[in-house]
Amino acid sequence: MAFDKGMTERQIEFIVNGELVQVCVKPQDLLVDVLRDQLGLIGTKKGCGTGECGACTVIMNGRLINACLLLALRANGKEFLTIEGMGTPEHLHPLQQSFIDHGAVQCGFCAPGMLLSAKSLLDSNPHPTEYEIRYAIAGNLCRCTGYSKIVQAIQAVAEGNGKV
Amino acid sequence: MPIAGGTDLLIHTQAGLKSPKHLVDLSGLGLSYVRKEHGMIAIGAMATFAEILESKVTRELDCLVQSAAEIGCVQTRNVATIGGNICSAVPSADSAPPLLALDARVKIAGRNNKRIVPLNEFFTGPKKNALKPTEIMMEIEVATLPPRTGTSFMKIGRRQAMTLAVVSAAALISLDKTGRMIENVRIALGAVAPIPLRAVKAESMLKGCEASEDLIERAAATAAEEAAPISDLRATQAYRRQVSRVLVQRALMQAWQKAQKA
Numbered sequence: 001m002a003f004d005k006g007m008t009e010r011q012i013e014f015i016v017n018g019e020l021v022q023v024c025v026k027p028q029d030l031l032v033d034v035l036r037d038q039l040g041l042i043g044t045k046k047g048c049g050t051g052e053c054g055a056c057t058v059i060m061n062g063r064l065i066n067a068c069l070l071l072a073l074r075a076n077g078k079e080f081l082t083i084e085g086m087g088t089p090e091h092l093h094p095l096q097q098s099f100i101d102h103g104a105v106q107c108g109f110c111a112p113g114m115l116l117s118a119k120s121l122l123d124s125n126p127h128p129t130e131y132e133i134r135y136a137i138a139g140n141l142c143r144c145t146g147y148s149k150i151v152q153a154i155q156a157v158a159e160g161n162g163k164v
Numbered sequence: 165m166p167i168a169g170g171t172d173l174l175i176h177t178q179a180g181l182k183s184p185k186h187l188v189d190l191s192g193l194g195l196s197y198v199r200k201e202h203g204m205i206a207i208g209a210m211a212t213f214a215e216i217l218e219s220k221v222t223r224e225l226d227c228l229v230q231s232a233a234e235i236g237c238v239q240t241r242n243v244a245t246i247g248g249n250i251c252s253a254v255p256s257a258d259s260a261p262p263l264l265a266l267d268a269r270v271k272i273a274g275r276n277n278k279r280i281v282p283l284n285e286f287f288t289g290p291k292k293n294a295l296k297p298t299e300i301m302m303e304i305e306v307a308t309l310p311p312r313t314g315t316s317f318m319k320i321g322r323r324q325a326m327t328l329a330v331v332s333a334a335a336l337i338s339l340d341k342t343g344r345m346i347e348n349v350r351i352a353l354g355a356v357a358p359i360p361l362r363a364v365k366a367e368s369m370l371k372g373c374e375a376s377e378d379l380i381e382r383a384a385a386t387a388a389e390e391a392a393p394i395s396d397l398r399a400t401q402a403y404r405r406q407v408s409r410v411l412v413q414r415a416l417m418q419a420w421q422k423a424q425k426a
Contacts, residue, residue, distance in 0.1 A: 027187070030174075050175045052326060054239060063242040064213070069174050070243070072190070073169075117238065138325035139237025 001042035011078040016041065017085030025072040032056045032067035033081060035076070043083035043112045047141070054140035057113030060084050066139075083112035086119060095119055102153035113134050114140045118154045127158050154158045166190050166300055168210060168248035171240055195247070198222055202306055209247025209301040213259075214238075216246060219234040225306065226422065227262035227315035227334045227415075234319050235260060237326050247301045250286070253293040253359070259404070260287070260319065260360035261334035263316050264352035266306040274299040289361035296365060310348075312339040314422025319354075324397055328397045329355040333387075333411035337419040346370050351412055356404050358389035363387035363412065375420050384413035 013022045016039065023038045035058070043069055047055030052067040058067045059081040068131065073110045087093030095118050098104070100160070105111050114137060121128055121136035133154050144151060165184035167173055176182040188296075198219040213232040216222050222229060235241055235249070248272070249259045256287040260283070271397070283304070288293050295301065307377035315336045321327030332354035338345040338364045343417055347363050349370045350362040364386035372377060393404030 010333045028177075033171060051171055051236075051240060054237070057239055062240075064238045064244050066171075069171050071170065071174070071187075074170075074191070120238070135325070139239045148294060 010073065012073060013037055014075045014077060016080040017080070017082060023072075024163050026072070027073060029072040029151070030068055031070040031072050031075050034072045035067060035080075041082050047109070047110060052130060052139075054113040054117065054137075055110060056139060057116050059116055060073040061102040061126075062123075062140075064117055076087075081116070083116060086115060093119065095122070095154065098153040098157045099150070102149045102156065104145060104149040108143075110140055114142065114150060118150075119152070119164070122158060127160075128154075130155065133158070168214065168251075168273070169244040170248075171236070171244040172248060173254055176225040186413070190247075190300065196256060205306050205308055207246055208301055209251075210245050210341055211247075212245055212371035213241040213249075217241065217286050224309050225262070225266060225315065225321070227265055227336065227419075228259065228306075231258045231262045231319065231332070234317075234325075241343060244421055246304060247399050250283070250304065251293055251295065253287050253289075253291050254310070255290055255328040255357060255359055256332070256355035257360060258319065258329060258332060258354070261332050261352035261354040262315070263304060263306065264362055265317075265334040265336040265350045267314060268304050268306045269302040269352060270294075270301055271305060272299050272330040273302045278302075280305075290358050301387060307425075310338050312341075312347075312423050313337065314419040314426055316415040316418035316422065318415045318418075320407055320411060322325045325411045328398065331393075331404050331407040331411055333356055333408065335412065335415035336406075337370075337375070337416065337423045339420075343424060344374050346373055349416075351387050351416065353387065353391050353412070355410055356364045356393040356408050357391065363390045363392070365390055366412065370416075380416045380420065384409045384416060387412040413416055 009024045012026050035044050045055035047053035049068050051069040056067040061078050087096045117137050117140050133151050165327050167187045195210035197208040200213050200221050212290045213235050214234045245399050251255050263283050270281045270286050317334045319332040323331050334352045336349040336350045349367050351366050352358045366383040369383045388409035391408045395400045395401045
């Protein structure tokens with residue numbers, strides 16, 4: 001980062017996955033680093049650092065954002081959902097199950113962001129067309145799958161083969 | 165340095181291209197509105213493109229809605245602001261051609277002053293705008309559309325999504341009471357000149373004339389001549405000039421068709 005180092009730390013608090021957290025951050029800190037390094041939520045990935053790959057996608061106050069482009073100070077008072085808050089190992093979210101069933105996960109690096117984007121889509125548009133699905137995940141790059149299986153996995157949930 | 169959405173600025177700070185000592189967060193200023201007032205549509209500088217896409221107020225401004233839908237991706241649009249896009253003053257700013265076609269005005273506030281600048285005069289060079297160092301953009305204002313008006317926005321890039329504009333074009337056509345004559349027309353081009361620009365010669369070919377496919381084709385050719393494209397890593401000058409003609413022609417045809425139905 002090009003900012004002056006040695007800036008004063010400030011305490012902020014926000015809700016992540018239903019839990020209130022308090023962290024100390026420097027003005028130049030980014031949310032993605034606070035989530036990963038201070039809160040241990042490493043499901044949110046760092047890909048490009050420029051908001052183009054979507055690996056750092058999280059949901060903030062109900063809206064999909066790239067955590068690599070949010071200053072941590074701006075997280076104060078807001079509510080976040082990361083991939084860790086989507087389903088549990090015992091009870092996967094229908095989208096997570098569908099991704100497994102359809103072979104939509106290869107290396108897995110894009111999956112957290114991709115799943116949150118898919119969830120955000122289905123939350124507001126439960127029965128999207130294929131175009132609407134591709135439009136909704138346009139900000140999530142996948143280098144492995146070629147997207148077909150991802151789209152099929154989302155379609156399967158959208159068509160009601162799994163409850164959202 | 166003020167920070168709006170930050171989706172552009174934070175890329176520059178992280179790359180070391182900008183090193184502000186302080187960032188002033190603009191999100192506490194109440195500039196996130198999209199509203200109608202006194203027959204005008206007022207969009208606060210901090211309104212995000214998602215908010216513009218979702219607002220009923222901006223629904224009639226087709227060309228603006230079309231451009232907002234093609235900016236970045238969902239994640240970008242939820243944070244990026246119209247003020248940030250316009251003040252970046254990059255020649256390829258997606259919201260510039262539609263706002264130029266809509267004859268938008270920029271409301272500016274400084275320490276002790278307020279002023280209004282037509283968007284036409286706001287871009288002064290690549291990445292240069294008319295703001296003085298102590299000023300910020302407060303609002304973008306456009307008039308609600310008169311009857312029998314259609315607008316359209318076209319963009320072409322290196323890919324279908326998440327792409328910088330290689331060429332973009334916006335057009336507005338207002339027809340007269342007979343529905344045949346072009347009472348008003350504005351054409352704007354992006355990414356093909358040092359600033360987003362109005363194709364005024366092409367406009368004067370159309371204004372006051374009977375609308376026709378043939379006339380639109382000739383106006384589009386003139387608009388392409390008014391562009392001053394360069395070759396860069398995304399496209400050649402020749403490609404940009406050719407595609408300017410095509411996009412202006414398509415945008416005018418769409419705007420005309422919509423005006424006929426309006």
